[in-house]
Amino acid sequence: MSDTCIFCKIAAGDIPAKKVHEDDEFIAFHDINPAAPVHLLVVPKHHVRSLADVTADDAAWLGRMMTLVQQLAFDNGCTPGHDGGFRLVVNTGREGGQEVDHLHFHILGGPRPWNKR
Ligand code: 5GP
Ligand code: ZN
Numbered sequence: 001m002s003d004t005c006i007f008c009k010i011a012a013g014d015i016p017a018k019k020v021h022e023d024d025e026f027i028a029f030h031d032i033n034p035a036a037p038v039h040l041l042v043v044p045k046h047h048v049r050s051l052a053d054v055t056a057d058d059a060a061w062l063g064r065m066m067t068l069v070q071q072l073a074f075d076n077g078c079t080p081g082h083d084g085g086f087r088l089v090v091n092t093g094r095e096g097g098q099e100v101d102h103l104h105f106h107i108l109g110g111p112r113p114w115n116k117r
Helices: 006-012 056-075
Strands: 018-024 028-029 038-043 086-089 105-107
Touching: 006 028, 006 038, 018 056, 028 056, 038 056, 056 086, 056 105
Parallel strands: none
Antiparallel strands: 018 028, 028 038, 038 105, 086 105
């Protein structure tokens, strides 16, 4: 846990968030500034700065995080089926547009058009 990291604080319950999922390893909540009708953030509870910092040792929990995505997307308003779906975004580093330095997956979905992105 980093004392200054906003997503560590959300994972610890020190800052409120509109949670849609929590287990021992991950937390998922609504983005505070949604860019689509459904905009969730999926976050590992342990502090990892970005996807650029993971190694083969992280493959198991990253795999579990990936399989959580579709479940959370369709349980929270993304349209099932090939005409529906969702977008998964992982901004990585400054040039990748990452602003919060704790690894997170954006799940974006719902009927188009979307406001941004
Ligand atoms: P990034 O640009 O790092 O990939 O995205 C960070 C995301 O976190 C942004 O979409 C932003 O709206 C969201 N965000 C930043 N601070 C908070 C917060 O305190 N609570 C929630 N729910 N989302 C946040
Ligand atoms: Zn953190």
